[in-house]
Amino acid sequence: MSALTFGAGIWAFGQIVDRYATDGYGPSRTMSEMLDLAASVDGLECLDINVPFADGVSKTSELAAALAERGLRARAITPHLYTREFVKGAFTNPDPAVRERAVERVHEAVAVARELGAGYVKFWPGQDGFDMPGQADYARLWDLTVSAIRELASAHPDVQFAIEYKAKEPRVRITLSDAARTLLAIEEAGQPNVGIVMDFGHSLLAGETPAEAVQLVHRRGRLVSVELNDNWRGWDDDLPVASVHLFETIEYLLAVRRIGWSAPVLLDQFPFREDPVRALSQSIATIRMLEQVCDRVDLDELRDAQERQDALRAQALLWSALGAARETAGAAGEATGTARETAGAAGEATGTGTARET
Incomplete structure (x- = not known):
């Protein structure tokens, strides 16, 4: 049996907002409150943390102390490149000044990652894309995306970067939408320190077979992180693990074993209506149970x-x-x-x- 370890996105423990419940699902929480909840999830060891930080923490040193007090650590740092100021794109925004602010936001995230000892800085360019036919010069969007990745990765050769691809949301069509397209962008950027965050749910949303995609990314030497969740394929629901796709999750776990994955598996969940501690605890318990299932699969027969x-x-x-x-x-x-x-x-x-x- 493999001994997987677990982490999660800090956002799972915060207030979640959509276009209907604009007042939020659940109460607003400070960083300290979110960390308290994370620390109460059995088996959770590390976090993917956003920059800028949530309310209640202003200095990286304060966050480092708060993590240590709770027996947690930073696995990844994700700069906010998808908030209101980047509504028309971060790396691909028509305004050069906004593009520069996006780059500066990543530089800020790099500094935080270094101080916290995080494993990688994540790009999730959710606003880089388009919404309607005729709106975008696709070649221009691609060039701007690749150029920004190249610029940032070359500026920090000692830092690992990872792109989390996604087909849609918030943009109707996101430029880096699937594994193959993202691998092409990375290859064109030509930097060795850029890889991919393999999100199970995003792979489903892209119409991929996640077990196939994770092995493809690994085959190209670009797998930086593995994430688990679930959805109904039509939207990025970020449901608990194996709540919809049981066999696909088993197959994914078998693929993760096959490639010898030993880094933490991160849970990217948005428990809109569920208690976050219960939701993530259930996911970890499910993965552990499915690990026992994987132990019992006759691999030679398979x-x-x-x-x-x-x-x-x-x-x-x-x-x-x-x-x-x-x-x-x-x-x-x-x-x-x-x-x-x-x-x-x-x-x-x-x-x-x-x-x-x-």
Whole structure:
């Protein structure tokens, strides 16, 4: 069994806003409150943190101390390149002054990443794209995107950068929309310190097979981070892990094992209506359970079925592994129940049973 470790985007613990509930889902929270919630998720070790910081923290040194106090660390730093000032694009904005502000925002994120010891700085250019036919000079958007990536990566050769691609939202069409297109942009930028954040849900949204895409990115030597969540493919719902795509998640975890992934797996979730601690705790518990499923997959049999493209046999092997994992979990539950009954009987015999029940 692989020993995966886990992180999450800090935004999962903040107030979430959409175009309908403009007053937000849940209460507004300070950085300290968000960190407290993150620290209460069993198994969560690290965070992807936005720059500028959430309210309550103004200095990187303050954030470093707050993380250390809670036993957390920074895995990634994500500069806000998609807020109101970048509504017409960050790297591709028609206004050169706005483009320069986007670049400066990344320089700021790099400084934070260095001070916190984060593993990478993430580009999520969600406003770089277009909305309607005829609106954009596509070649110009591409040139501006690649040029900005090249400029920033070459300015900080000691820093790892990673692009998180996405098909849409907030722009109707985002320039870096899928794995292949993003690999092309990275290749054209020509910098060795730029890679990809492989977000499971974004891959679904792009019409990809996530297990295939993560191996493609790894094959090109550009895999920087692995993220898990789920959606219905029509929108980036950021649901708990395997809440919709069970088999695709198992296949993704098998692919992550195959490439020897050892860095943290990050949870990119937006629990609009759910308690964030419960939602992320459930995702970690689900991944751990599915890791047991992966342990029970007969890989030799699976490879044989794949060599013959025997889809039904491959599916049967996955179902069998799921069934075995459920039986093991059930046996463990029964053993726990028996132990509790035994302890209860012993407690009654010693006169302490009622107190424990109370």
